[in-house]
Amino acid sequence: MKIGEKNWMLIFLVVILLAVATSAAAYMITGNKGIEERFSSATGLNAGGENEKGDSGSLLGFRIEGNILLYMTILAILGAACVIIYLKFKL
């Protein structure tokens, strides 16, 4: 039996709903935690994680993990490398 494109979209939507439901259920069980805190409690480590600093350095809840200055520096280097490669190879 051949499944059409529309049916595959339907399958995709069902999988999305299942994933969201599972995720929401897991979130309600564990409560509101940051990534490192979630890992620490899942594995049974006492530490809250190296980057749990509340809302410091965050913008609308979005936060850069790790050193922001190094992040910007590496991103600038990668951006410059992209421009050089783009100009050299002509995408």
Added chain:
Amino acid sequence: MAHIHLEDGTFTLLWVIIWWAVALSLITISLIWLRKVKKADNRTITIAAMCTAASFAVFQIEIPVFGGVHLNLTPLIGILIGPALGGIVALIVNIFSAAIGHGGWGLVGANLVINLSEIFTGYYVYRTLERVIKAGTLASAGIATLLGLLVGNMIMIAIIMVSGIQGANNDPGSMLYGLSLLAAINMGVAVIEALITGYIVTYIKKIRPDMIQGAKP
């Protein structure tokens, strides 16, 4: 990129070496593949460079969903440039991430194994759904992303369970339960990523179908 959010010292030195060895072996295979079997053309290398920059930029941003998560982009990397070059991109992003303090150096090997599984699954599921089954671009890329990230999460749990955590108080059963809940939450974020990947791949396919490795014969 999905990764183990634990500090250096959580795995024993033996397991750090083992996961680094496994990851480097897979990268070596990728390099040999790229040199001898399927050489990357200039266009693919340019896309790989852009994938590296975009992935690094996105990966470090914690999004305020479910208490704080971040996107991976690994299945998208697999779909766009294939698993061999995708592995090199994942290596670079993981090393730079560790360099800025996002994840420990000792966990780069294990994290790379997780990322490679996501890239590999994303690429082959997309390729099968798009080229063989003809499921449509959006559904193919979306399902490939969800499956890729699901496999990545399962590999992550397996790596932690096999390696063990130094100083952990939980018994293996509780640890498995805790990590399963964590993986379930990650799958909620995978939905966001699946939709983003689906729309990006659909857009690229419309304007430059030659840029997608996963759709090539």
